[in-house]
Amino acid sequence: MRAIQVSQFGGPEVLHLVDLPDPQPGPEQVVVRIHAVGVNPVDTYIRSGAYGQRPLPYTPGTDAAGEILRIGSEIQDWKPGDRCYLTGSQTGTYAEQALCHSYQVQPLPEKITYQQGAALYVPYSTAYRALFQRGNARPGQWLLIHGASGGVGLAATQWARATGLQIIATAGTDEGLRQVLDQGAHRALNHRSADYRQQVADLTEGKGPDLILEMLANVNLQHDLDMVAKYGTIVIIGNRGNLDFNPRGAMSKDASIHGMSLFNTPPELMEQIQAALLAGLEQGFLNPIVGREFPLEEACAAHTAILQPGAMGKIVLIP
Numbered sequence: 518m519r520a521i522q523v524s525q526f527g528g529p530e531v532l533h534l535v536d537l538p539d540p541q542p543g544p545e546q547v548v549v550r551i552h553a554v555g556v557n558p559v560d561t562y563i564r565s566g567a568y569g570q571r572p573l574p575y576t577p578g579t580d581a582a583g584e585i586l587r588i589g590s591e592i593q594d595w596k597p598g599d600r601c602y603l604t605g606s607q608t609g610t611y612a613e614q615a616l617c618h619s620y621q622v623q624p625l626p627e628k629i630t631y632q633q634g635a636a637l638y639v640p641y642s643t644a645y646r647a648l649f650q651r652g653n654a655r656p657g658q659w660l661l662i663h664g665a666s667g668g669v670g671l672a673a674t675q676w677a678r679a680t681g682l683q684i685i686a687t688a689g690t691d692e693g694l695r696q697v698l699d700q701g702a703h704r705a706l707n708h709r710s711a712d713y714r715q716q717v718a719d720l721t722e723g724k725g726p727d728l729i730l731e732m733l734a735n736v737n738l739q740h741d742l743d744m745v746a747k748y749g750t751i752v753i754i755g756n757r758g759n760l761d762f763n764p765r766g767a768m769s770k771d772a773s774i775h776g777m778s779l780f781n782t783p784p785e786l787m788e789q790i791q792a793a794l795l796a797g798l799e800q801g802f803l804n805p806i807v808g809r810e811f812p813l814e815e816a817c818a819a820h821t822a823i824l825q826p827g828a829m830g831k832i833v834l835i836p
């Protein structure tokens with residue numbers, strides 16, 4: 518099979534297309550024929566060597582969707598041809614095939630395309646965990662999604678709208694602002710404009726958002742503390758550096774700052790997330806937005822694109 522391989526950490530140019538043997542399933546494993554791969558920012562952090570170092574060489578990627586190709590002798594719930602999305606794999610997803618334990622495949626409803634299926638696991642699970650398991654979001658609350666035009670932000674917008682929150686969503690381009698409104702935000706503000714924090718205060722009548730989902734904490738955490746409501750909560754989803762920060766804001770507002778990493782989710786809470794995700798897809802209130810597609814061999818270009826400003830949904834690779 519064709520696969521992308523990293524044999525040294527570095528820039529996007531270390532992503533090479535190679536030929537590897539087709540994976541064969543153990544008794545409780547399946548092999549998935551991948552039709553679309555989801556590219557996540559964390560794939561670039563790992564590739565650069567900055568985060569969660571992997572033994573070399575490795576094939577990147579956590580997200581993908583496709584169909585079951587081969588099954589192990591103990592597998593009863595899946596048969597070849599079944600549509601699925603992945604919640605991780607044993608061999609990496611930037612490839613034509615991936616070896617998975619049976620618990621790493623989930624059913625993909627017919628009306629969801631493979632490209633959309635590749636946008637499910639990391640973005641939608643992260644958004645759900647941030648909103649409901651870490652942020653304790655409740656209907657009627659004011660929610661600020663600080664960075665809503667990317668994979669996680671659009672997923673959070675759809676979950677929150679279906680749950681009855683009042684959503685202020687930020688993006689950095691006109692196209693991103695249109696997208697977040699299309700996906701259910703009540704108000705859209707540009708996080709590159711000088712006065713958007715004042716607009717958040719005005720929209721919430723001076724009270725501030727009850728909950729903030731933060732995609733770039735090293736830039737925004739101090740602003741979030743200035744904006745958040747008394748007794749409010751900030752959930753840190755994304756961070757790319759350090760900041761000079763005064764904790765007094767948390768003290769004076771009894772505000773809570775919760776970190777989260779999807780990979781810390783306990784198995785029983787992950788089961789809840791996947792059940793909620795399947796219900797949302799079947800009912801139609803979750804509908805992943807795919808922004809750009811690249812052929813698998815252009816993984817290098819996809820890694821460059823995902824770190825550039827102007828997100829408009831998910832970037833996927835097509836093997």
Ligand code: NAP
Nearest residue numbers: 558664665666667668669689693755777778779826827828
């Ligand atoms: P993405 O698709 O690349 O989207 C990035 C988002 O950040 C876009 O909406 C972008 O908006 C926005 N952004 C850029 N500059 C900003 C600023 N100054 N203030 C606020 N937002 C800004 O990435 P993603 O998949 O949605 O992930 C978002 C972040 O969460 C990444 O840092 C990622 O590594 C992290 N993440 C963490 C977890 C976890 O478990 N903790 C899981 C998944 C992702 P514009 O491009 O429109 O400016």
